[in-house]
Amino acid sequence: MPDVAIEAKELTKRFGDFIAVDHISFSVNGGEIFGFLGANGSGKSTTIRMLCGLLQSSGGSATVAGFDINSQADSVKENIGYMSQKFSLYDDLTVTENIRFWGGIYGLSDEMIAKRQAWAIGIAGLEGREKSLPRELPGGFKQRLALACAMLHSPKVVFLDEPTGGVDPIMRRRFWDLIRQLAEEGTTVFVTTHYLDEAEYCNRIMLIHAGRMIAVGTPEQLKKEYIRTPVLEVETERIIEAMALLDEDDRVEETSVFGTFLHVSIAERYNAEKVIREVLGAHNISPSRIEPIVPSLEDVFIHLIDRQEAEQKR
Amino acid sequence: MISVHRIRPIIRKEFRQIMRDRRSLGVLLVVPAFMLIMFGYALNYDVQHIPLAVYDQDRSTMSREFIQQFIHSEYFDFAGSISSEQEIDTVIPSQKARVVVVIPPRFSEDLLANRSVSIQVLVDGANATTAATAAGYLVAMTQDYSTNISLQALQRFGMSKPTLPIDYRPRIWFNPELKSAKFMVPGLIGFILMMSTVVSTSLSIVREREKGTIEQISVSPIHPMELLVGKTMPYVLISLIATVLILITGYALFNVVVRGSMLLLFLETLIFTFCGLGLGMWVSTVANKQDEAFQLATLVSFLPTFMLSGFAFPIANMPKVIQWITFINPARYFLFILRSIILKGVGLSALWQETLFMTLFALGITAISWNKMRKSVFRV
DSSP: OOSEEEEEEEEEEEETTEEEEEEEEEEEETTOEEEEEOOTTSSHHHHHHHHTTSSOOSEEEEEETTEETTTTHHHHHHTEEEEESSOOOOTTSOHHHHHHHHHHHTTOOHHHHHHHHHHHHHHHTOTTOTTSOGGGSOHHHHHHHHHHHHTTTOOSEEEEESTTTTOOHHHHHHHHHHHHHHHHTTOEEEEEOSOHHHHTTSSEEEEEETTEEEEEEOHHHHHHHHOOSOEEEEEOSOHHHHHHHHHHSTTEEEEEEETTEEEEEEOTTSOHHHHHHHHHHTTTOOOSEEEEEOOOHHHHHHHHHHHHHHHHHO | OOOHHHHHHHHHHHHHHHHHOHHHHHHHHHHHHHHHHHHHHHSOOOOOOEEEEEEESSOSHHHHHHHHHHHTSTTEEEEEEOOSHHHHHHHTTTTSOSEEEEEOTTHHHHHHTTOOOOOEEEEOTTSHHHHHHHHHHHHHHHHHHHHHHHHHHHHHTTOOSOOOSOOOOOOOOSSTTOOHHHHHHHHHHHHHHHHHHHHHHHHHHHHHHHHTHHHHHHTSSOOHHHHHHHHHHHHHHHHHHHHHHHHHHHHHHHOOOOOSOHHHHHHHHHHHHHHHHHHHHHHHHHOOSHHHHHHHHHHHHHHHHHHSSSSSSOGGGSOHHHHHHGGGOHHHHHHHHHHIIIIIOOOGGGTHHHHHHHHHHHHHHHHHHHHHHIIIIIOO
16 A cells, blocks of 8 residues: 555646636545545536546546556556445345445455455444345445445545435434544545535545635644634624624624624734624624634635635636 | 456346346336237238128029128128118118128129129228228129129030130238238337337436446446446347247247248347347437436337338338338348248348348447447446
8 A cells, every 4th residue: 555545736627618627736645534625516526536537637647546547547446446425226136235246346256245245234234134125224324335335345545425415413423433444444535525524524634616726734734724813603683784794894804604603703903802792783783692612614614715716806 | 358257247236137127027028928919919900700791682592692602701701681771871880790782683684694783882991901901802702703604604605615814823922821910920029129128228227327326337447348248138138038938929829930040030139139239228328317218219119110110011112212211220121031031931141131231230329329328328
């Protein structure tokens, strides 16, 4: 196992005039859980497709498990696992039939399949339900079975494209336990998600927006590096109005809506709480609660994306 | 590279899915035999046992003799005598009879006096095919009868052993009784094979794309060709089994025997199956959803195979432009080949041209579809 599991250099994909992925460079270490974040249409899926050998890149280069994605696509495919939100089990084949099929596709011997079948059933927690059809299983089990099927050939790198879409929070947590277990066993996990709480589980995360890489680092690094001003959570009934008022004030750096609350960051030299009460009080809005919070990744990303869009306008 | 090792699990999986999905198994195996029974009995162009009523105003030995020759044939059944003009107007509308023969009062008298006699025949034209056939039989039998009378008259005038200038004695080869079923069975094999291969191939590919399993497969090291071979082989085998079932049904119910080589029959069937697979692949590159695929598949297999192959209508009777179109229809060649092998027992030497055209079609459509498919299906 090379120390670097995935390495991309100036990787680019154009569809006609449209640049879906714009010169992105990054590297993922062996055994790392690497989170890949971005909105729909940000170039996330295109990047994964290129890395899996499904799409030719139009510029730059990348290696996965030590193989070039364009010239050695077949070797890449032998060494990766892939699972998407639209996880692909055959609904009319039983659990074991699915496992045997996917094992067979990867050219495993019958002995090997038998061995990995036991492993997969264990991983998915499906002991005693070997003869069930996937459609009879609850969502979370199906997801884990799909992941197990994607890993029958013991790939060095596994790509998970929004693996927990549409699964309840408890099952999501258990799924992430499984991902961590795989990483501890040495598998490199490249995962996309749009649940930002999940991103906190990653060793490192990367954010892309409109095809460009915006930030990469550990969750702590990102928070420290990009959020320098304190963030306060403000609770009020007239949230939209309050946000507009705060945005007009020079001392306020940034505002954003989080659920039914407002997150506000104020330049460091001011007393933040005082500024907020002053601005809102002038218009008869009295917030029921104002308190400083530890910024979440969501604060970081909103900040970064706002900054990127402001730069592009300029 | 292509490896049998990786094709095997695909074939096994495809068989499991077919076996588990009773509907598709039914479509592939039972429906063909059922269609043969339906078509064999229903699409019958033979006309027999037409109810015939008689309004005999003469009531003589000669008139009865004249009527008897109709009723004694298998084409007509005696449906009763009529005693008045008005009754004629009721027997046909009430469907008691479809043909009424009216014999004038002085039938035998005139005949014996060597005067020509007019016979009135009324035919129910509601079913044009039956009417035309019935009228044909009546004309032929009446002419036969009058020829006999003329000959007898000539003999009576002292001419010994008169001969007719032309003695018309047709002999029909290969299907002497002119049974529609014998002609239908080969056509049905082609029709059913085309329908089932195009529909099942296109559905099975589109289903995988709809479910997203094709994406999962395309990330694996499997070669697209391995996937295709693995997915289509089961349908080839099932098509051949369906062919055997049709032949058995055809033999049991309609006494259709294969006169030519069974091996040649299967080889030709195999080539034709590949035409169907290629078309099915093409459909799967055009259709996005299973119901779209089903409709398109039925259209491209049903229309040309039923209308433009010589199955339902003879190609020779079609307008020239349509005749040209039939040249790119593989069913046209296959039907000719099947009829030749099953009914005439002809060998490859007489069929090589049709075989060649059919092979070219199979190769062409597969190549076109394969090219489209690699882009649209595997590079998802």
